[in-house]
Amino acid sequence: MSRPFAGPLALVAAVCGASLSRAGATAQETIHRTASISGTVVAAESGELLPFSVVALLPGFSPRFTDQTGTFSFAGLAPGRYRLLARQIGYHPLDTVFAVGDSVPGLRIALSHVAIQLPPVTVTGRTTCVASGTAAAPELAAVFEQLLENARRFQLLADSFPHRFRIERIFTTVDRLGRDEVSQVDTFERESTFRWPYRPGRIVGPASGPLNNDRLVRLPSLPDFADSTFVHAHCFRLVGQDTLAGSTFIRLDFAPVATLRATDVEGAAYMDPTSYQVRYTTVRLTRPEREMPGVAAMAATIHFSEIAPGILLHDHVRSVETFASSHTPTERIEEQRLLGVHFLRPLMRTQ
Structure with a gap:
């Protein structure tokens, strides 16, 4: 979604214009030389560096992270418009176009902080999802755009800095008297390149490899919120501010379209009201009995933490599977805790 942002655009255009006017004077002399562009991304209000911002220069340079100081560079540029x-x-x-004739060092990209005025919202209970996607309400559109940015960054991290998770799993059963017993503890590793693309109504599948249980339930991950297939199969509703685990967040609900009769997912994303980073997602299976006989309900909570400024990974997942009344035990709880992350190439640049 594109919107005019006169503040940062005007500032950067002015900076670029000053540099480019100098480059234009020598364009004939440097026509056969390649140029470079470098700079930093900062907050317009405070001048604070914005580590791990996402920058792209088109054509030729797809989105990439700045380093931990907000610094970026593009080299080997032919003269032209970018x-x-x-x-x-x-x-x-920021989205701007300018001409490059010679190298442009020391750009200062200033981004203005988002301020979303949340209307008072009254939760009236479950609603039926008829039209998928997001409605035209500006508050919902603004919050959803921040959710998309969380999703894009999560996917870019996996693509740019492949990594391996080491995860501990603890399975606990609960009987009819409420007594719990740990039934299994193990650890496994998973590559960030692992993919199970979302398909409407195809949430439950056979397990294999390190996840070799009786079945595998696909919980939505952050990149799903930027997946058009997932978005078109769900409605999104801005609830407003809500409390979870003792903290206040911006809550955005999602639910499958009413025409989707197979087992799918509904839930909510909880975003920090200042940084707009996703801190929790909650997920519930819809119609679980259609794919999992004997299961009355299944719900999960996923927590996200920063491993570097602005870089989020899920570090804790807790799912509760509730069985039908005739079943013993009555619940099975699975907890996954992140033990460590190994990046195949360094995330932090040595200074």
Whole structure:
């Protein structure tokens, strides 16, 4: 979704214009040389560096992270016109076009912080999802755009910095008297390249490899919120501010379209009201009995933490499977805790 953001765009255009006017004077002399562009991304209000912002220069340079100081560079540029994009969670994006003739060092990209006025919202209970996607309400559109940015960054991290998770799993059963017993503890590893694309109504599948149980339930991950297939199969509703685990968040609900009769997922994303980073997602299976006989309900809570400024990973997952009344035990709880992350190439640049 594109919107005019006169503040940061005007500032950066002025900076680029000053540099490019100098380059234009020598364009004939440097026509056969390649140029470079470098700079930093900062907050317009405070001048604070914005680590791990996302920048792209088109054509030729797809989105990439800045380093931990907000610094970026593009080298080997032929003279011509380029489109520069810069994004960060919680900030208005920049999108500008300028001409490059010679190297342009020391750009200062200033992004303005997003301020979303949330209307008072009264939760009236479950609603039927008729039209998928997001409605035209500006508050919902603004919050959903921040959710998209969380999703894009999560996917870019996996693509740019492949990594391996080491995860501990603990299975606990609960009987009719409420007594719990740990039935299994193990650890497994998973690559960030692992993919199970979302398909409407195809949430439950056979397990294999390190996840070799009786079945595998696909919980939505952050990149799903940027997947058009997932978005078109769900409605999104801005609830407003809500409390979870003792903290206040912006809550955005999602639910499958009413025409989807197979087992699917509904839930909510909980975003920090200042940074707009996703801190929790909650997920519930809809119609679980259709794919999992004997299961009355299944719900999960996923927590996200920063491993570097603005870089989120899920570090805890807790799912509760509730069985039908005739079943013993009555519940099975699975907890996954992140023990460590190994990046195949360094995330932090040595300074």
